[in-house]
Amino acid sequence: MNIPTDKNGYLLNLEQWTPAVAEQLAKAEDIRLSDAHWEVISVLRAFYQEYSVSPAMRILVKQVGMALGTEKGKSIYLMQLFPPSPAKIVSKIAGLPRPDNCF
Amino acid sequence: MKETPTTATPKKILFVNTKAPYGSSLARDALDALLAASAYEQDLSVLFLGEAVFQLLRNQNPKDIGMKSLAATLPVLPMYDITQIYAQESALSTRGLSIDDLVLPVKVLGADEIAALMGSQGAILSF
Amino acid sequence: MSLLHTVNKSPFSKDTLLNCLAICQAKHSVLLIEDGVYGALKSSPCREQIEQLSAMGVRFFALSADVSARGIDENLIADVTLASDQDFVNLVVKNNVTQSWY
Numbered sequence: 001m002n003i004p005t006d007k008n009g010y011l012l013n014l015e016q017w018t019p020a021v022a023e024q025l026a027k028a029e030d031i032r033l034s035d036a037h038w039e040v041i042s043v044l045r046a047f048y049q050e051y052s053v054s055p056a057m058r059i060l061v062k063q064v065g066m067a068l069g070t071e072k073g074k075s076i077y078l079m080q081l082f083p084p085s086p087a088k089i090v091s092k093i094a095g096l097p098r099p100d101n102c103f
Numbered sequence: 104m105k106e107t108p109t110t111a112t113p114k115k116i117l118f119v120n121t122k123a124p125y126g127s128s129l130a131r132d133a134l135d136a137l138l139a140a141s142a143y144e145q146d147l148s149v150l151f152l153g154e155a156v157f158q159l160l161r162n163q164n165p166k167d168i169g170m171k172s173l174a175a176t177l178p179v180l181p182m183y184d185i186t187q188i189y190a191q192e193s194a195l196s197t198r199g200l201s202i203d204d205l206v207l208p209v210k211v212l213g214a215d216e217i218a219a220l221m222g223s224q225g226a227i228l229s230f
Numbered sequence: 231m232s233l234l235h236t237v238n239k240s241p242f243s244k245d246t247l248l249n250c251l252a253i254c255q256a257k258h259s260v261l262l263i264e265d266g267v268y269g270a271l272k273s274s275p276c277r278e279q280i281e282q283l284s285a286m287g288v289r290f291f292a293l294s295a296d297v298s299a300r301g302i303d304e305n306l307i308a309d310v311t312l313a314s315d316q317d318f319v320n321l322v323v324k325n326n327v328t329q330s331w332y
Contacts, residue, residue, distance in 0.1 A: 052175040056142060059182055100135055119329065121249070153249045193252065214253045221253075221329055222231030229330045 010091070010098050017095025025093045029082075033093075037081055041094045043067045054099035057087040113146040114225040120155035121229060124173045125165055130158050133230035134176060141183040148187035149180070150220065151209070156194045159205040174206045181207070191217060234325035235260045238332050240268040241276045250331045251279045256287035259321055261313060263293045267300060270310040277307055284309035293318060 003021055004012045009028055011017060022041065026033045033041075043064050047055055055063060057075065065073015072078075078086035087099050118137050124130045133149075140147055151159060163174040180188060190209040195201065202209060212220065221227060235258060239246035247262075247269045254260060260283075262269050269276055270292040280290055291313040297303055303312075313321070322328055 050175070051179045052171050053138070053179060055179075056138065056183075058142065059179070062182070100139075121331070153245070215255070217253045218233070218255045218258070219231070222233050222326065224327050227327050227329045229332065 008092075008098060011095045014095055014097070021095060022093050025095070029089055029093065031082065031089070031093070037093075039068055040064055040072075040078065040081060040090055044090050044094045044096065048094070048096045054091040054096045055087065056099055057085075060087050060090065113144060115146045115148070115223060116140065117221060117224045117227045118147065118149040119221075119227055119229045120149065120151045120158060121153050123154040124158045124163065125168060125170050129230045130155065130173055131171070133228075134173065136228065136230075137185065138179070138183055141185055147185050148189065148220070148224075149185065150212075150217065151190040151194070152217070153191065153194050156190050156198060156200060159190065159207070159209065160200070161204060161206050178207050189217075189220065231257065232325045233258045234321050234328045236328060236330045237262055237266040237269065238264040238330075240265040241274055242268060246331045247276050248279070250329075251276060251283060254283050254288045259289045259291065259325060261291045261293065261318060261321055262296075262310070263318075264296055267292045267296045267302065270297070270306045271302060272305055272307055274307065280307055281309055291317065291321065 003016050003024070005025075006012055009025065011021070011025075023033055026037070031037065044055070044060065046067075047063050061073055061075055061078065064078065075086070078090070082089040082093070091097065091099055118133055118140075120130060120133050122129045137147065137149060158173050159177065161174060163172045165172055180186070188207065188209045189212050190202075190205070192211045192213050195211065202211060235250045235254065237247045237250050237260065241247040247266065250260060268274065269280075270290070271277075274280065284290055290307075290310040292306065292310050294312040294314050297306070297312060
């Protein structure tokens, strides 16, 4: 499976995303996707579906907290799942653009 | 992800939009800049003047012109703690628009209120 | 609460100057630059508003280099003062904040 990405590893064509593509993108980040990862990816994809923008870290934390509970709505939790920069890494694996409002 | 710099008093910064949504990239640039600026915990506000009130219209579907919908993204502003959102009264009325036509709640301002808003800022960024 | 407005579009083709004048108030200054200087012409579509606002205490300037470049020095509304580049800098510094209309 060879899906074109930009030089930072983000999908060039967002329509090409599938769960299998996500596995592959995660592998490139040395992440093996578990249920805990998938539920965060779902939250992010739902956010993007609604607002057409990849959220900055602060907003991702808030969204995960609202959707999955306050224990999961924490930077440290997301940091463990998607090191070293959760907002960027989750966006990448979820097949979404790089959050450009996130430095 | 860098630490947000801590500053003594937040600066009042007004983002002024003056252009319609898709004729140039300015409207999108303004929104990107605004969302980015929100990370710095300053006192941000945003004003839609003249043609820019068209940015706020519901039901935008720019897919076929290869653009992302501004109307889809603008409602994230309150989530980014940007709640001082203003639109020019005369710009809306000239174009036959009312606040019910808009994708997010805005405060409608007359000319005097706009002058006062601008005058109270530490900086104004025009797009 | 002093405010400097800069305008760089001609009022003969754009409503940029008109939009600016619509929110101008006493103690504001308006500096016309680039093609904006055409707004200072006696034949300007905004002449009436400029004269009215000027009487109310709004100050009007046109950037001298842009005026000369366009050969319109002799045809300007009396209420508009020519400004050098140094005057431009002084206006920016003297006012609390600048709004650029473009």
